[in-house]
Structure formats: C-alpha cells, structure tokens
Amino acid sequence: MDVWLIAGILFKILVVVGISQGAVAYLILVERKIAAYAQDRIGPNRCGREVRLPFGLLQPIADGAKMLLKEDVIPSYVNKPLYILAPAIAIIAATIGFAVVPFGPVGPSAPTALGAPFQFQIAPGVDVGIVYVFAVGSLGVYAVVLAGWASNNKYAFLGGLRSSAQLISYEVPLGLSILGMVLIARSLDLNKIIEWQDRNVWGIFIQPIGFLLFLISSFAETNRLPFDLPESEQELVGGFHTEYSAMKFGMFFLGEYLNIITTSYLVVILFLGGWDLPFLNAGQTGWLPAFLKAFVLLGKVGAIVVFIMWVRWTLPRFRYDQLMDLAWKTMIPLAILNLVATAIVVQYAWGH
Amino acid sequence: MTVSLADPMFRAIVGVVLGALGTFLLLPHRLGAAPTWARSLSGVLLSVLSIAFLASLWQVPASAFNAIFFFAFAAAAITASVLMITSRDPVHSALWFAAVVLATSGLFLLAGASFLAAGTVIVYAGAIIVTFLFVIMLAQQQGRAVYDRAARAPLLTAVTCFLILGGLVYSLLSLKVEHAEAGHGLVRPIDRVAIEHPTSPNRQVLNRSVSPTARLNEPARVSPTETVPEVAGLGASLFTDHLISVEVAGFLLFVALVACLAIATPKPPKRPAVNITPTEVPI
Numbered sequence: 001m002d003v004w005l006i007a008g009i010l011f012k013i014l015v016v017v018g019i020s021q022g023a024v025a026y027l028i029l030v031e032r033k034i035a036a037y038a039q040d041r042i043g044p045n046r047c048g049r050e051v052r053l054p055f056g057l058l059q060p061i062a063d064g065a066k067m068l069l070k071e072d073v074i075p076s077y078v079n080k081p082l083y084i085l086a087p088a089i090a091i092i093a094a095t096i097g098f099a100v101v102p103f104g105p106v107g108p109s110a111p112t113a114l115g116a117p118f119q120f121q122i123a124p125g126v127d128v129g130i131v132y133v134f135a136v137g138s139l140g141v142y143a144v145v146l147a148g149w150a151s152n153n154k155y156a157f158l159g160g161l162r163s164s165a166q167l168i169s170y171e172v173p174l175g176l177s178i179l180g181m182v183l184i185a186r187s188l189d190l191n192k193i194i195e196w197q198d199r200n201v202w203g204i205f206i207q208p209i210g211f212l213l214f215l216i217s218s219f220a221e222t223n224r225l226p227f228d229l230p231e232s233e234q235e236l237v238g239g240f241h242t243e244y245s246a247m248k249f250g251m252f253f254l255g256e257y258l259n260i261i262t263t264s265y266l267v268v269i270l271f272l273g274g275w276d277l278p279f280l281n282a283g284q285t286g287w288l289p290a291f292l293k294a295f296v297l298l299g300k301v302g303a304i305v306v307f308i309m310w311v312r313w314t315l316p317r318f319r320y321d322q323l324m325d326l327a328w329k330t331m332i333p334l335a336i337l338n339l340v341a342t343a344i345v346v347q348y349a350w351g352h
Numbered sequence: 353m354t355v356s357l358a359d360p361m362f363r364a365i366v367g368v369v370l371g372a373l374g375t376f377l378l379l380p381h382r383l384g385a386a387p388t389w390a391r392s393l394s395g396v397l398l399s400v401l402s403i404a405f406l407a408s409l410w411q412v413p414a415s416a417f418n419a420i421f422f423f424a425f426a427a428a429a430i431t432a433s434v435l436m437i438t439s440r441d442p443v444h445s446a447l448w449f450a451a452v453v454l455a456t457s458g459l460f461l462l463a464g465a466s467f468l469a470a471g472t473v474i475v476y477a478g479a480i481i482v483t484f485l486f487v488i489m490l491a492q493q494q495g496r497a498v499y500d501r502a503a504r505a506p507l508l509t510a511v512t513c514f515l516i517l518g519g520l521v522y523s524l525l526s527l528k529v530e531h532a533e534a535g536h537g538l539v540r541p542i543d544r545v546a547i548e549h550p551t552s553p554n555r556q557v558l559n560r561s562v563s564p565t566a567r568l569n570e571p572a573r574v575s576p577t578e579t580v581p582e583v584a585g586l587g588a589s590l591f592t593d594h595l596i597s598v599e600v601a602g603f604l605l606f607v608a609l610v611a612c613l614a615i616a617t618p619k620p621p622k623r624p625a626v627n628i629t630p631t632e633v634p635i
Contacts, residue, residue, distance in 0.1 A: 135457075
C-alpha cells in the first residue's frame with residue numbers, strides 16, 4: 001500500500017512538473033505575442049510554418065534549443081560555487097511550491113481510482129498549505145541576492161540589493177492581505193478555502209481590498225513590471241542576471257515564469273473561487289466533473305497570467321522610492337486595516 | 353549506584369563531558385594565535401568520541417522512511433552548523449545558517465509541527481538571514497581580522513553550551529526510562545493525537561518545560577481522539593496558557609522597534625563650530 005502511495009505521488013510530481021515546465025515554454029511565446037500586439041507588431045510567426053502550424057507554435061522549441069546550445073560563459077571573476085547555486089535555487093524554490101497547490105478537486109469530491117480517492121494535489125491534507133507556499137516563496141529571494149553578489153559586477157550587485165529590499169518589503173503586505181480570507185474561511189488549507197467559496201461567495205466580492213493588495217504584491221514578488229527594478233534594463237543592463245548566459249540565464253527565466261504560474265493559482269484559489277462555477281460544486285464526484293473542475297481552474301489561471309502580461313505593457317516602472325513608499329506607507333497600513341476590520345466582523349457580526 | 357557503560361545516563365554524561373573538552377580544544381585561542389596540530393587533533397578525536405557516545409542513545413524511528421528523513425535532516429543540520437562556524441567568508445556563513453534553518457524545519461516537520469516548520473523558514477531563512485546577507489554584502493568583510501578569528505572566552509563558552517546540552521539530554525533520558533515499557537522511543541514520528549494524549553512523552557516534556565504563565569479561562573479540553581487544526585490549537589494555547597509571556601515578548605519587540613526608529617532617523621548634520629561666532633548665527 002505504501003509502495004502504491006509513493007508511486008502515485010511520484011507520478012503526480014512527474015505530471016505537474018512536466019506540465020508546468022512545458023507551460024512555461026509556451027508562456028514565453030504568449031508573452032512575446034502579447035508584447036507584439038501591444039506594440040502593433042506581429043511577433044514570432046515563422047517557427048512551425050514548414051509543418052503548417054500557425055502562430056509560430058514551434059517557437060518554444062527553438063527558444064529552448066537556443067538556451068541549451070549557446071556558449072555557457074562563466075566569467076573568471078565570479079564566486080563560482082554561489083554563481084552556479086543561484087539559478088538552481090531559483091528553479092527549485094519555484095518548483096517545490098507546487099506541492100500543496102490543488103489543481104483540481106481534493107478531499108470528499110475527489111474521484112476514485114483503484115478503490116482509493118485520486119486527489120488532484122501532490123500533498124493533500126496539508127493543514128498549513130498557504131503558509132508553506134509563502135515559506136517556499138520566501139526562499140526565492142536567495143536566487144536573486146546570490147546571483148547579484150556572486151557575479152562580482154556592480155550592475156548585478158545593485159540589482160541584487162534592490163531585489164532583496166523589494167522582496168522583503170512586499171512579502172509583508174502579501175502575507176497580510178490573505179489573512180482576511182483565511183479568517184473568513186477559518187482554514188489555512190487551500191482546499192477548505194475553495195470549498196468555503198463554493199458554498200458562499202467568491203473571495204473577490206467579500207475581500208476586494210485583500211484581492212487588490214495580494215495582486216499588487218504578487219506583481220512585486222514575481223519581479224514583473226511595473227516592479228521589475230531588480231533587472232530594469234535601461235538602468236542596470238540586466239540587473240542581477242547580467243553575467244549569466246545560456247541555460248543558467250534560462251533557469252532564472254524558467255523560475256520567474258513558474259512563480260507567475262504559482263501566483264496565478266493562488267490568486268484564483270484565494271479570491272476567484274478556485275474551480276467554482278455556478279454549475280460546479282463540491283457535491284459532484286466522478287471523473288468528468290473532476291476534469292471539468294481542473295480545466296475551469298486552469299482557465300482562470302490562464303486568464304490571470306494573460307492579465308499579468310498585459311499589465312507589463314500598460315504601466316511604466318516605479319521609481320525606487322515610490323516603490324518603497326507604496327509598500328510601507330500605503331499597502332501595509334491598508335492591509336492591517338483590512339485585517340482588523342475583517343476580524344471584528346467575523347467575531348462580532350457573524351458570531352463564530 | 354553502579355556505574356557501567358550499559359547505563360544510558362552514564363554514556364550521556366561521558367558524551368557531554370568529552371564533547372565539552374573537545375570543543376574547548378577546537379575553539380580558537382583567546383588572542384587569535386594559530387592552534388597546534390596536537391591540540392586540534394585531540395579536539396577532533398574527543399568530539400568524535402563524544403558524538404559516538406551520544407549517538408549510542410538514539411533509537412531508530414519506527415518507520416524506515418521517517419528514519420531516513422530524520423537522519424538525513426539531522427546530519428545536514430549538524431554538518432551545516434559546523435561549516436557555518438568554521439567558514440571564513442561571512443557570506444558563506446550566512447548561507448550555511450540558512451541551511452541549518454532548513455534542516456531544522458525538516459525535523460520540525462517530521463515531529464508533526466508543520467506550522468512551526470513553515471514559520472521558521474519564513475522568519476529565519478526568508479527574512480532574517482536575507483537581512484544579514486544584505487548587511488554583509490554591503491560591508492564586504494572578508495573575515496580575516498584578528499577579532500573574527502579569536503574566541504573571547506573559550507572555556508566559559510564550552511562549559512555553558514554543554515551544560516545546556518547536558519540538561520536537555522538528562523531531561524529527555526529520564527523521560528525515556530519511565531516510558532520504555534510503553535514502546536515510546538526518544539525519537540519517534542508522532543501524530544497529533546499522540547501529542548495530545550496526557551501521558552505521551554511529548555506532552556510530558558511540554559508540561560515540564562513550559563508551565564503556563566497565565567490563564568484567561570479554562571481552555572476547552574479536546575478528547576484524545578479528536579484533532580483540532582494545528583494552527584488553531586497553537587493560537588489557543590498561546591493566548592490562553594501563555595498570554596503574559598506573549599504580551600511581554602510583544603512589548604519587548606515594540607520597545608526595540610521604537611529604539612530602532614530613534615537610532616535610524618537621520619539627524620540634521622552638525623555644522624562645524626569653528627568659524628561661527630554668536631553674531632554670525634542667523635536667527
């Protein structure tokens with residue numbers, strides 16, 4: 001029984017890691033296409049023409065081959081162990097966060113296979129799911145900081161310093177913004193939060209401020225524009241990854257996009273009802289509703305990802321002091337107010 | 353009282369004493385002088401002996417998986433902490449510290465304390481050590497200075513640390529002897545029901561080490577078969593049994609915060625008082 005359990009978990013890890021890495025490859029294509037439309041261009045459209053595939057659908061393969069086959073330069077002046085460790089941390093920290101993210105129905109509504117319920121989650125039943133995601137996410141800082149320091153280059157170093165300050169600052173509103181939702185759903189387990197939203201109402205309607213704060217801080221946590229100060233090309237050449245080439249640079253890229261996927265999953269699970277739609281609810285078991293729920297979840301995640309990419313071409317980058325003011329003087333006080341107000345309502349108005 | 357090597361308490365005492373001696377010999381000199389070979393070698397030998405004595409007290413956890421993970425995390429934590437102390441580069445030290453924190457939270461996780469594990473990673477690895485790195489990187493120290501290589505009071509340090517270790521091992525061992533017949537080992541993966549049970553070793557350690565400081569109202573007792581969500585249980589215990597401790601800790605942190613602000617606020621630059629006579633000062 002133990003063997004089957006472990007085999008099942010390994011299978012799920014394989015599928016989730018495989019799909020997410022493949023998704024990242026196509027997200028890069030999507031990003032380039034959206035960038036092209038935003039700038040009134042066509043974007044990549046040649047790859048795959050030979051086999052009659054539209055929209056440059058084979059572009060990710062070409063991009064991946066380029067990353068792998070380019071010359072891997074390690075400058076002589078870098079701190080070699082840390083220089084090599086940094087991209088590895090980026091990709092590991094981004095990948096292991098998926099362990100507690102439900103990508104379909106989990107718990108009582110899970111379909112059964114071989115007599116046991118098949119949970120759409122690598123590690124089901126983790127009480128502190130959301131805290132685990134934050135813990136793993138907070139390790140991602142090391143990748144940027146170490147890359148900046150080990151490169152022994154002033155642009156990279158400045159990028160690393162900016163980044164560590166930015167990531168630490170925005171972790172505070174990120175953590176505070178979800179607490180309202182946690183108080184209302186009375187659980188840190190992501191599945192219980194989805195079930196609560198399925199029974200009642202989506203989180204975005206009951207915690208609009210929390211949603212907004214979470215979305216903004218997750219832009220900052222994933223280093224996306226308008227918060228891409230660690231790499232800002234016009235000021236710092238390439239920021240923390242100036243000295244990286246070939247697949248080591250590719251690994252930072254991969255880590256960043258994996259973070260975007262995780263963040264989008266969290267936004268959807270916490271505030272957009274997870275797999276919940278008016279005709280889908282926790283009572284439906286079986287494989288068809290299960291896959292339907294997984295696809296609904298995936299669709300919502302895709303919409304959030306596209307939104308994140310769209311924002312990149314809409315808003316200009318913040319100045320550094322504006323960035324810090326936004327986090328410490330606006331978002332953290334707002335998040336605390338939201339938390340206190342929610343706590344009062346939950347305690348006294350709902351009489352839990 | 354007979355003394356033999358079969359007595360775990362005797363082995364524990366020998367292990368702790370040898371460890372203290374070995375560590376004292378390994379610690380750098382008070383003035384930063386280079387240690388001799390004989391001193392270092394005997395220090396290493398004594399420390400290895402001490403670890404062997406203490407290791408003979410371990411019991412292998414019931415499940416093989418737990419055993420593998422436990423020994424992997426424990427070995428990682430000890431190795432990383434030795435490397436953290438011995439590495440010359442402060443940045444490497446900070447990173448080994450992060451490794452220690454990660455390995456320790458792995459051990460917390462095995463003991464069923466998942467919130468503690470995640471919280472430790474967030475607070476230590478995710479915030480405090482990053483701040484250390486931030487400062488170290490800005491200061492660009494290389495750790496070559498004499499005051500970095502010297503130990504201020506090696507003897508006192510070794511004695512104090514191993515007194516604490518001795519106390520810890522003693523309390524755990526006396527517990528193990530009482531419950532040997534019940535099949536509870538020193539190291540055992542635990543589920544929450546087992547922790548809540550009033551005669552479980554964990555509950556006993558808890559009762560001995562952390563006595564309640566305050567109690568607002570009688571906390572709702574859970575029956576041994578019922579599981580409460582871990583975080584809710586932790587919060588309930590903190591804010592009923594240990595309210596005063598929590599408030600005192602919070603107050604201390606708040607005072608420290610105010611002090612930080614007082615120190616960090618930039619003061620107006622002082623003008624050189626050389627050429628200023630009272631008549632020249634603008635009003």
